[in-house]
Amino acid sequence: MFLRLMLVVLFLMLPVAGVNAESIHAVGIKKLEVVDPIDHQPMETVVFFPISGRAEVTNIGPYQIAASKSVAIERGFYPLILLSHGNMGSMWGHHDLATTLARQGYIVVSLTHPGDNFQNSSKMGTTSVLYGRPLQVSAALSAALKDSVLAPHIDKDRIGFVGFSAGGTTGLILAGAKPTLARLVEYCAKRPNDRHVCEAKGHIRLDRPDLAASADPRIRSFVLLAPLSVMFTPAESKLIKSPLLIFVGDKDEELSPDENGMALAKNLGASLQVIANAGHFTFLSPCSPDMSQAMPELCIDPKGINRTETHQRINADIASFFKDTLGVQ
Incomplete structure (x- = not known):
């Protein structure tokens, strides 16, 4: 009898394969009504949040989202946590990170930046995008804090941010740094093959001279994935006082990790993780079969990378960073 009881106790103590002890919630999704402060039109925004019950998968276009619709928080x-995608991205581009954080007890707001997304890139390379993106993130935050469903559940003193590529530029502006546009021109003169960033040779079109860099002090902690950060001088970046965690891939084919994320981390003394063999798009969510067929250039990684396993490690590190910097209730 005693031996049988001990076996039962030992069995209950064993870890369950595939289950993260920190992942205690299933995930729900809902759209959030947000008005773009730049053109005053509705802005596509989605919210991921903890729910009770079992996890489900929702197919949205080529994405397989580990979250349920029409459920209560x-x-x-x-x-x-606020999510900002890269140039020509969408609010679904980092859905696995969003669901990982929601499972661990975060509300995650992800938006599609107008004029700089996969359906409409007409404003790329303009000041309405460079300076508009931070304003759009702030508008999404304000909308969440006013939303009748979400607001009662949000701790407004614990707000974080994740930005990928151009979303990293957005995050640095929100954190209080101001870009020097001439630095991008100088960078592109040396790296003309950085396709999307240097398509206009680094020149930013001044379509909205009324806009300027605008910080949001409500955001306390920042994660930057393969950030476009070359526009910020060392002196300017040192004005940032919020905690930062920076990831770069050493096989990034779109941005120089040395001149962007690695230089930024050195200037700030910020935490840096260099992901061996990772390309630029390795930081996007692992691709479904439909996504791989529709957009193969976003889904093929350099040799030696398993994107799913890499994301499990990165997402866990991001969750741990926010736990440390935003505190635990």
């Missing part, structure tokens, strides 16, 4: 008080 679980009772509780949660920190909020």
Whole structure:
């Protein structure tokens, strides 16, 4: 009898394969009504949040999202994380990170930046995008804090941010740094093959001279994935006082990791993780079969990378960073 009882106790203590002990929630998704402060039109925004019940998968276009629609947020008080995609991206581009954080007790708000997304890139390379993106993130945050469903569950003192590529530029502006546009021209003169960033040779078109860099002090902690950060001088970047965690891939084919994320981390003394064999698009969510067929250039990684396993490590590190910097309730 005693031996049988001990075996039962030992069995209950064993880790369950495939289950993260920190992942205690299923995930829900809902659209959030947000008005773009630049052109005053509706802006596509989605919210990921903890729910009770079992996890489901929702197919949205070529994406397989580990979240359920039309469900209620679980009772509780949660920190909020904002997600900003790269040039020509979308609010679904980092859905696996969003669901990972929501499972661990975060509300995550992800938006599609107008004029700089996969359906409409007409404003790329303009000041309405460079300076508009931070304003759009701030508008999404304000909308979440006013939303009748979300607001009672948001801890407004624990707000974080994740930005990929151009979303890294957005994050640095939100953190209080101001870009020097001539630095991008100088960078592109040396790296004309950085396709998307240097398509206009680094020149930013001044379509909205009324816009300027605008910080958001409500955001306390920042994660930057393969950031476009060359526009910020060392002196300017040192004005940032918020905690930062920076990831770069050493096989990035779109941006120089040395002159962007690595130089930024050195200037700030910020935490840096260099992902061996990772390309620029390795930081996008692992691709479904439909996504691989529709956009293969976003789904093929350099040799030696398993994107799913890499994301499991990165997402866990990001969750740990926010736990440390935003605190745990």
